[in-house]
């Protein structure tokens with residue numbers, strides 16, 4: 001996909017603040033510091049459309065980005081950062097579940113997991129919500145550059161067992177080497193039905 005434009009639209013905490021559901025959306029979810037902002041920036045070829053940080057856990061909002069004027073990327077709040085107060089940590093669940101439940105134009109989701117980490121309770125919850133909704137989901141294994149190809153294959157096997165997902169549901173990705181970027185865009189296209197940049 002040729003990237004013509006990518007812009008921040010708005011941040012929301014509740015559905016009344018979401019933009020109208022008039023364009024297809026794909027959403028990105030993951031633990032704080034998993035590399036979500038870096039991945040979105042890599043997809044849209046912008047250095048800092050989405051702020052990346054050394055201090056994780058800052059984004060506790062649902063952030064909407066308009067891409068090529070025809071689809072939206074939705075950056076969901078990062079979870080699981082210990083230094084964030086408990087009260088704030090407890091908001092991510094309802095905020096994400098509400099978005100998934102109440103968004104008619106949501107076409108698919110990418111759940112991000114650091115390739116070096118195991119699947120935990122939060123990822124389990126999210127996978128359950130998605131299966132209930134029958135929404136397309138892919139598990140993106142971020143920071144794949146931290147491993148050699150063969151070590152990455154071993155991790156893939158372990159994560160397949162932990163999640164019960166199928167091989168095609170997992171995608172190694174790196175925003176450093178851009179490994180997986182084209183595959184990710186193909187998935188976004190098939191989820192949204194948008195294959196071409198509008199003229």
Ligand SMILES: Nc1nc2c(ncn2[C@@H]2O[C@H](COP(=O)(O)OP(=O)(O)O)[C@@H](O)[C@H]2O)c(=O)[nH]1
Nearest residue numbers: 032033034035036037038052053143174175176
């Ligand atoms: N090696 C490596 N580091 C990454 C990658 N993606 C992100 N990072 C680093 O991981 C940290 C968190 O990244 P960020 O995108 O802000 O994560 P977010 O909290 O999930 O949005 C930053 O220090 C990034 O430079 C990657 O693909 N490879």
Ligand SMILES: [Mg+2]
Nearest residue numbers: 036037051059
């Ligand atoms: Mg971020």
